[in-house]
Each structure stands twice: as C-alpha cells, then as structure tokens.
Amino acid sequence: MYGQVLAGLLLASASVQAAQKPMQLALNYSGDAFFDLWNYKVGDDFLNWWGDPSNNGIVNFTDQAFARQQNLLFVNSVGNVIVKTDNFTDGTGNASFVRNSLQLLSKDPITPGTLMIMDAVHMPFGCAVWPAFWMNGGANWPSLGEIDIVENINLATTNAYNLHTANGCKASTDVAITGDLISTDCFNVTNHDQGCKVQDTTLSYGAGFAGNGGGAFAFLWDDEGMRIWFFPRPTIPADLSTASPNPDGWGTPTAFYPSSTCDTTKFFGPQTLILEINVCGNFAVEKFNQTCSAVAAQCTDVVPNPSAFDDAYFEIRYITVFSNSTVPKTNLTASGTSGSSTGTQSPGAQASTKSSGVSLNIPTSFSVLCGIAFLSLFFM
Ligand SMILES: *[C@@H]1O[C@H](CO)[C@@H](O)[C@H](O)[C@H]1NC(C)=O
Numbered sequence: 001m002y003g004q005v006l007a008g009l010l011l012a013s014a015s016v017q018a019a020q021k022p023m024q025l026a027l028n029y030s031g032d033a034f035f036d037l038w039n040y041k042v043g044d045d046f047l048n049w050w051g052d053p054s055n056n057g058i059v060n061f062t063d064q065a066f067a068r069q070q071n072l073l074f075v076n077s078v079g080n081v082i083v084k085t086d087n088f089t090d091g092t093g094n095a096s097f098v099r100n101s102l103q104l105l106s107k108d109p110i111t112p113g114t115l116m117i118m119d120a121v122h123m124p125f126g127c128a129v130w131p132a133f134w135m136n137g138g139a140n141w142p143s144l145g146e147i148d149i150v151e152n153i154n155l156a157t158t159n160a161y162n163l164h165t166a167n168g169c170k171a172s173t174d175v176a177i178t179g180d181l182i183s184t185d186c187f188n189v190t191n192h193d194q195g196c197k198v199q200d201t202t203l204s205y206g207a208g209f210a211g212n213g214g215g216a217f218a219f220l221w222d223d224e225g226m227r228i229w230f231f232p233r234p235t236i237p238a239d240l241s242t243a244s245p246n247p248d249g250w251g252t253p254t255a256f257y258p259s260s261t262c263d264t265t266k267f268f269g270p271q272t273l274i275l276e277i278n279v280c281g282n283f284a285v286e287k288f289n290q291t292c293s294a295v296a297a298q299c300t301d302v303v304p305n306p307s308a309f310d311d312a313y314f315e316i317r318y319i320t321v322f323s324n325s326t327v328p329k330t331n332l333t334a335s336g337t338s339g340s341s342t343g344t345q346s347p348g349a350q351a352s353t354k355s356s357g358v359s360l361n362i363p364t365s366f367s368v369l370c371g372i373a374f375l376s377l378f379f380m
C-alpha cells in the first residue's frame with residue numbers, strides 16, 4: 001500500500017517536474033549586497049527610465065555613490081537597508097529647490113513563475129511623500145503592464161494594490177480576497193486610470209504600519225494569476241523568510257487577479273521592480289487636501305521643510321525573489337546568497353534539503369506531497 005502510494009506520488013511528481021520547474025531562491029536583496037542589484041534613475045521626474053512621461057515630482061533622484069555619501073542609502077545597526085529622502089537640506093526661499101531622493105530599478109526582471117517577498121520595518125509617509133514599491137513592463141506604458149504592490153500618498157493609513165494595463169484585463173469579483181475591491185477594470189483609460197484597485201484594511205501603510213513593527217508583502221505570479229498577501233508583523237508566516245516559503249499555507253490573499261479575467265501573460269511583459277520615494281508628484285499633489293490640509297495649503301509648500309521628511313524612508317529587512325526561470329540572474333554571487341544559475345539556497349538550508357523551493361510546485365494544492373515525493377527521488 002505504502003509502495004503504491006509512493007509510486008503514485010512519484011508519478012505525479014515526475015509529471016509536475018516535467019511540466020514546470022520549481023521556484024527557487026534567485027535573488028536576495030538584503031544587507032550590503034542590496035545596493036548593486038539595482039540601477040538608479042538619476043535626475044528629475046519628468047520622464048521615466050524608459051522615456052515615457054513620469055510623475056513630475058519635485059525631486060532630484062540621485063545616483064548610488066552620491067546617495068551613499070549623503071546617507072540616503074545605508075545598512076543600519078541592525079542590518080536593515082535604509083532607502084531615504086533627504087531630510088536635512090533646507091530649501092526655504094529657494095524657488096528652484098528640488099529634494100534629493102531615490103528611485104531604484106531592479107537589474108533583473110520579474111517573470112511569470114515568481115514569488116517575490118518584501119519584509120519592511122518602516123515605509124515612507126508624511127505630507128508630500130509618495131513611496132512606491134511597484135513594477136513596470138517598460139516603454140509604451142501601459143502596454144506591458146504595471147503592478148503596484150505598495151503605493152499611497154501623504155497621510156493615508158492603508159495600502160492599495162493595483163494593476164494598470166491595456167484594454168481587456170479585469171479584476172474578478174468571484175475570488176476570495178481580504179482587501180476591498182474598489183474597481184475592476186485595469187485598463188488605464190477607464191476612470192482616469194483608476195486601475196483595478198484593492199484597498200487594504202489593515203495596518204499596511206504609514207504611521208500604523210511603522211508603529212506595528214511593519215510587515216511583509218508577498219507577490220505570487222503563476223498560471224493562476226497574480227496574488228498579493230500583506231501580513232502585519234505579528235502575523236507573518238514562519239516560512240516567509242526561509243529558503244522554501246509555501247503560499248499554500250498563507251490563507252486568503254489580500255488581492256487576487258485570476259487568469260480567468262486577466263491573461264497576465266498577454267497584458268504583462270517581464271517586469272522591472274521599482275523602489276522609490278517621490279516628493280509631491282501628480283498623485284500626492286492631487287490628493288493632498290484629503291489628509292494634509294491642516295499642514296499646508298498645497299503639496300509644494302511642504303517641500304522646502306526638511307523635517308517634514310523625517311519619516312520618508314524605507315527600512316527593509318529583505319526582498320527575496322523565488323523564480324522558476326532558467327535564465328541566470330544578475331551577479332548572483334554578489335547577492336549574498338551562495339548558489340548557481342539553476343537556483344540558490346541559503347547556506348542554512350543546504351544541509352537539510354535538496355528540494356528548497358519545491359514546495360512552490362504547481363498545482364499548488366499538490367505542492368507538499370510533490371515536495372515529499374521529489375525529496376524521495378533523491379533518497380531512494
Ligand atoms: C542631484 O543628484 C546628483 C547625483 O545623482 C548630485 O551630484 C547633485 O549634487 C544633486 N543635486 C543637488 C542640488 O543636490
């Protein structure tokens with residue numbers, strides 16, 4: 001009996017293996033290895049990295065060397081990465097003042113068959129502050145799609161998730177999510193580019209996020225679509241920081257864009273991950289009076305005041321990317337992980353298992369069994 005079950009599992013495992021490569025740790029953005037894994041947008045915010053119109057923030061995005069010299073970019077005493085806006089230059093009385101800040105763009109793309117996790121202790125907030133942790137498919141926006149994992153402005157208290165696409169991609173009203181589905185059409189022309197927005201209801205942004213010790217965001221892109229989970233610090237699953245996180249155990253996602261209403265392979269190209277802090281910019285300017293009318297009449301009034309930017313920083317424990325891609329990742333050895341182009345494992349995990357990441361096999365409901373079966377392939 002046991003033999004038959006095992007044989008069945010092995011067959012199931014073999015076919016899953018043949019169809020889909022498992023996801024394995026591909027990149028680990030953390031500690032000192034964090035900085036070289038990104039390109040840095042330099043200069044103003046009129047055009048983006050690809051030459052499309054951008055957000056008109058009142059910023060000077062700086063290069064890595066300058067940012068490190070100015071302490072806008074460093075690893076703090078507990079080993080977390082800080083990415084921050086200048087909060088020491090006084091621009092009062094300077095009509096041409098723009099505030100130094102950062103926009104980081106990943107050297108490696110995010111492709112279907114990816115699980116991406118960010119664990120942060122603090123994210124930027126404050127009047128005139130617009131943080132984003134998002135992805136863009138590249139030139140001719142939105143033809144290759146945009147995915148917003150973290151984005152809000154000023155003194156908002158909850159995060160929003162969103163997709164922006166060409167015509168034909170929609171969010172579904174038929175899937176279980178814990179966030180509030182605000183709008184279903186991802187097409188950028190509908191409702192002035194409102195997107196297919198899911199509003200979080202938890203301590204996912206701003207002072208509430210920071211006061212709660214932060215939390216973690218996880219983004220899974222597979223054949224079933226795109227899922228996003230947010231976990232406030234006390235509820236982060238124990239496997240999230242390990243070499244083999246398993247979304248099967250994480251419960252209902254905060255946001256879910258199923259393939260049934262959006263063919264993600266059609267509306268999204270390989271995505272560049274972007275981590276940035278904008279200062280004012282269209283979104284924050286437009287919504288300024290919703291949360292900041294007691295602070296100033298308009299967004300631009302705040303920009304010269306350095307202390308208004310004391311909370312304009314990310315404190316990141318790690319960003320990890322698990323991928324089934326066979327394409328070698330950028331400078332893997334520089335990522336702080338040991339491993340090869342076929343996938344990496346944390347040093348701690350190597351002794352105990354060869355199947356790191358196998359639990360991410362698709363279909364996900366079989367994943368644990370497949371993981372066990374796959375392991376047994378090695379030990380028989
Ligand atoms: C803008 O950033 C660049 C580095 O990218 C730096 O050399 C320059 O001094 C900055 N401008 C100001 C006004 O600080």
Ligand SMILES: *[C@@H]1O[C@H](CO)[C@@H](O)[C@H](O)[C@H]1NC(C)=O
Nearest residue numbers: 060091094095096097098099
């Ligand atoms: C005014 O701000 C601009 C841009 O931030 C900077 O280049 C310039 O040096 C500043 N002028 C003065 C007088 O500080």
Ligand SMILES: *[C@@H]1O[C@H](CO)[C@@H](O)[C@H](O)[C@H]1NC(C)=O
Nearest residue numbers: 019020021112113222223324
């Ligand atoms: C990676 O995962 C994607 C999405 O599930 C799938 O379409 C693709 O075939 C997988 N690639 C490999 C090499 O397994």
Ligand SMILES: *[C@@H]1O[C@H](CO)[C@@H](O)[C@H](O)[C@H]1NC(C)=O
Nearest residue numbers: 140141142188189190192193
């Ligand atoms: C939608 O995208 C198209 C194509 O880039 C652009 O021309 C248009 O201005 C966008 N509309 C909105 C409301 O973002």
Ligand SMILES: *[C@@H]1O[C@H](CO)[C@@H](O)[C@H](O)[C@H]1NC(C)=O
Nearest residue numbers: 284285286287288289290293
């Ligand atoms: C808030 O700002 C928007 C646009 O910036 C404007 O249309 C609206 O009238 C303002 N509301 C109030 C109460 O000032």
Ligand SMILES: *[C@@H]1O[C@H](CO)[C@@H](O)[C@H](O)[C@H]1NC(C)=O
Nearest residue numbers: 087088307309310311312313
């Ligand atoms: C800038 O903000 C940090 C906290 O993010 C704070 O520790 C520091 O004192 C601030 N710098 C100045 C010059 O106020």
Ligand SMILES: *[C@@H]1O[C@H](CO)[C@@H](O)[C@H](O)[C@H]1NC(C)=O
Nearest residue numbers: 036037107329330331332334
């Ligand atoms: C890899 O790292 C080296 C040295 O840090 C750098 O010169 C090179 O540009 C990096 N390659 C890519 C593709 O980023």
Ligand SMILES: *[C@@H]1O[C@H](CO)[C@@H](O)[C@H](O)[C@H]1NC(C)=O
Nearest residue numbers: 028030031241242243336346
């Ligand atoms: C990522 O690197 C950090 C060191 O910077 C390490 O502590 C952590 O275990 C690594 N994560 C994984 C999943 O290997």
